[in-house]
Amino acid sequence: MYLQSWKENPIKEVLAGIVVSFALIPEVIGFTIIEGIDPMIGLVSSFFIAIIVSFLGGRPGMVSAAAGSMALVMVHLVKNYGLEYMFAATILTGLIQLLLGLFQAQKLMSWIPKPVMLGFVDALAILIFMAQFEHFEHASIFMYGLVIGGILLMVFAPKIITFIPAGLIVIGVLTSIAFFAKLPVSTIGDLGDITPRFSAFHLPVIPWNLATLKIIFPTSLALAFVGMLESLLTAEIVDERTHTESPKRQELLAQGSANLISGIFAGVAGCAMIGQTIINLDSKGRGRLSTVVAGAFMMILIFALRPFLLLVPIAALVAIMTVVAFNTFDWATIRYVKEAPKKDVLIFLVTTISIVATGNLAIGVLVGVLIGAVLFVRGISILKVQKDDHTITISGELFFTTTTKMKSKLNALKFSEEQLVLDLTNLRIWDSTGAEEILKFKEKLRESKQVEVISPNTPSDELIQSAKLYT
Secondary structure (H helix, E strand, C coil), X not given: CCCHHHCXXXXXXXXXXXXXXXXXXXXXXXXXXXXXXXXXHHHHHHHHHHHHHHHXXXXXXXXXXXXXXXXXXXXXXXXXXXXXXXXXXXXXXXXXXXXXXXXXXHHHHHHCCHHHHHHHHHHHHHHHHHCCHHHHCCCCHHHHHHHHHHXXXXXXXXXXXXXXXXXXXXXXXXXXXXXXXXXXXXXXXXXXXXXCCCCCCECCCCCCCHHHHHHHHHHHHHHHXXXXXXXXXXXXXXXXHHCXXXXXXXXXXXXXXXXXXXXXXXXXXXXXXXXXXXXXXXXXXXXXHHHHHHHHHHHHHHHCCHHHHCCCEHHHHHHHHHHHHHHHCXXXXXXXXXXXXXXXXXXHHHHHHHHHHHCCHHHHHHHHHHHHHHHHHHHHCCEEEEEECCXXXXXXXXXXXXXXXXXXXXXXXCCXXXXXXXXXXXXXXXXXXXXXXXXXXXXXXXXXXXXXXXXXXXXXXXXXXXXXXXX
C-alpha cells in the first residue's frame, strides 16, 4: 500500500504538486505577516513539513504546511517573547503530538458528529473565499478582469486540455498577459520579502528551565490540538472524496515528527491545509509524489526561479482559490438544512458561524461538539415515574442529570400500601449516581414497607450491585 502510494500517475502527480506550490507561497507569506515573522521562516518550515508528512503520513494526497490556524495561536507568544520561544514552542508541539499519537488520541475524532463535520467543511470554504477580498483593496480594473478570466479558465480549460491541471494553465496564461501587457496589478513579489536562504540546525537560545516551560506549554498544547484537529478532519474529507481509508494514528505521528523537525531547524508549526489539499485533488494529485513536489518545487521557485515567481499576478491565485472555495463548499448542505432534524441543523449552523466569526477552526469545532453533546443529553433525558395500585414503575434513562427529576417525582407520590413492587424493567441506569439513588429509594421504602424489586437489565443491575460497595 505504501509503495503503491508513490506509483500514482507520475506526470499528473508532478503537475499537481507544481500547482499546489504556487498556491502555498502567498498563503504562507500571509500567515507569517500575521505572526510578525520573516516570510522565509514560514516558507522553509512549509518545505520541511510538506516533505516529512509526505513520507511518513497516513493520508497520501493531503498537503501539510505552515497553516493560518496555527499562526493565530502563535501571535501572542511571538509578540511577547520573540522567535526563540516560538522555535521552542514548535519543538514542544511536535513532542506533544507524538505523545498524542502514541496514546491514540485520533480516536477522539469519533466524537465529532456529522453536522460538525459539515460545518467545518463549509466554514473553511467561506473562509477561503473571504480571504480573497483583501487582494482587491485598491485594485485596478485589470485585477478584476484577470480574476474573472482566471475563473473561466479554471472552469472550462479542463474540458479542452485534460493532461495539464487547470491551475497551472491559469498561472501561465495570466502571468503572460500581465507581463507582456505591463498591467498594473499586484504580484507575488508585492506580498513580502522573499530572499532565498535556508535554515540550519538550530536549538532555541532560551533558558532551559521550568519558567520557560510555563511560558511555551500553553501555546504548544493549543498548537498540538489545533493541528491534530485540522489535520485529521482534512484527512476525513480526503478519505470521502477519494473513497479510501487512511490510518489516522500514522498521520498524527507524522504531523508530530514534522513539527519537531521544523522547530529544530528554526521553523514554525504547521498542519494540513484544506485549501491546498483540494487544489491537489482537483489537479489529480492522489499520491505522495504530488505533496513532495509541492514542498520541493516551492524551494525551486524561490531559489532558482525567483524572477518568474515574483511576476505571477495575485489575480491568478485568487482565481484558483475562488474556484477551490466553490468546490470545497458542500452544496448538499442546502438541502440538509431543509430536511435534517432541527437539532442537527442547529449544530451545523453554530459550528459554521463560530468558525467564520472567530477564524479559529478549533474553537468552532469544539463549540459544535459541545452543543451536540448538550442536545444529545437533553434528548435522552427521558424519565417516567408511575404508580398503579401497589406498583411503582420507573422507566427511561437514569443518570446524573435525571436523578433530580426522579427524586422530585417519587417524593410527590403517596404510599399507603404495606407491600409495594418496584418495577425497574424498562429503566436504563447509566452511571453510579443513578444507581445510588435507586438504592437509597429502595432502602427508604424498606424502613416501613415490604418491597419486591423487579430488576432492570443486566448492565443496570450490575451498576446497582457495584454501588453497594461504597454506599
